[in-house]
Amino acid sequence: MAVVVSLGDERDKDGRASSAGAGNALETLLKLVADDFAKVDDEIRGRMVSDVPLIPELAGHIIASGGKRLRPVLLLAAARLCGYQGPHHVGLAACVEFIHTATLLHDDVVDESALRRGRATANIVWGNQASVLVGDFLFSRSFQLMTEAGSLAVLSILSEASAIIAEGEVMQLTTANNLATTEDAYLQVIAAKTAALFAAATRVGAVIAGRDAEDETALADYGRYLGIVFQLIDDVLDYQADQATLGKTVGDDFREGKITLPVVLAFARGDEAEKAFWRRCMEQRDQAEGDLATALSLMEKHGTLAETVARARHYGDLACRALERFPDGAHRRAMMGVVDFCIERAY
Structure with missing residues (x-):
């Protein structure tokens, strides 16, 4: 799970999102896979049906608040990029969304979250037991859905990703409230709990299209690096986004004592008084009114939010480079543009 590499100015300005700016790249990609996406939506709704009424009610609640469904969209796009014309991408995209949704339900219970994209979380409405x-x-x-594709390779990739996500969540517990967490350790956590599913989704697109191992690896790398970008920007948004836009309470990570990259960097660069502040707030969870503002001022002082965005840009460059082996076209350009879209969420 080695994901830490040296930083540098590696942005490839030629051919990156040339026909779709960061602001509309995701919409462009959604239009490219619109017919497939409509089938995925139908598949998701059909597979939520159960004789137990609470299941579709609760599942529908979380899926309705799940945002743009980026992971299944990327699977569809990767399959089309590889020239796939069969039927299995639809069920597998729904599979990826179900894995993601299940992790959201469990995460909200673990984190005791109250809001997701501006709506009450399922655990608040129905309780922890029902959510789990x-x-x-x-x-x-x-x-x-995995088994219906009839591919042992696909089953292996998605089942392994599910295990890695669970490992990542457990790793996150070991870093919670622990200011000894290093940047390397934190990146390993997000590579597992977030990036693994992105990587699996895009790799599956190559597998079902029958592409060679090099294409599989390239698309897995694209997804993995994009997943890291996505999580790093989420770390930034928790401290600086507008709550109405973010859909959750700004500063939740701080109040929960989560050790994310902006905190890791601020703690490492702080003087003894600053380190004492972080220990009190994050390790001891002894927080007072005004502490979040102090945390933000320390992040500003040491430039840790801006540096986290810089890290995201770096991994975004790597994601785009992974696509360079594929011929230029609408799907490749839109997938590159989505990298910038994910980064620009921070502004």
Whole structure:
């Protein structure tokens, strides 16, 4: 899971999102896969059906608040980039969304979250037990969809990704409230809990299209690096986004004592008084009114939010480079543009 590499000015300005700026790249990609995406949406709704009424009610609540469904969109785009014309990309895209949704349900219970994209979380509405159990149901549905593709390679990739995500969540518990966490350790956590599913989704697109190992690896690298970008920007947004836009309470990571990259960098660069502040707030969870403002001022002082965005840009460059082996075209350009879209969310 080695993902830490040296930083540098590696932005490839030629051919990157040349027909789609950061602001509309995702919409461009959605239009390219619109017909497939409509089938995925139907598949998701159909697979949520259960004789137990609470299951579709709760699952529908979390899926409705799940945003742009970027992971299944990327699977569809990767399959089309590789020239796939068969039927299995639809069920596998739904599978990826179910895996993601199940992890959201479990994460909200672990984090005791109250809001997701501006809506009350399922654990607040129905309680922790129902949220965990419906998450298990969605995981089960995802494995049914995996097997229906009839590919051991696909089953291996997605089941391994599910295990890695779970490992990442456990790793995150070991770093929670622990200011000894290094940048390397934190990047390993997000590579597992976030980037693994991105990588699996894009790699599956190559597998079902029958592409060679090099194309598989390239698309897996693209997804993995994009997943790291996505999580790093989420770390930034928790401290500087508008709450109405973010859809959750700004500063939640701080209040929960989560050790994200902006905190790791601020702690490492702080003097003894600053380190004492971070230990009190993050390790001891002894927080007072005004502490979040102090944390933001320290991040500003040491430039840690801007540096986290710089890290995201670096991994975004690597994601775009991974696509260079594929012929230029609308899907490749839109997938490159999505990298910039994910980064520009921070502004």
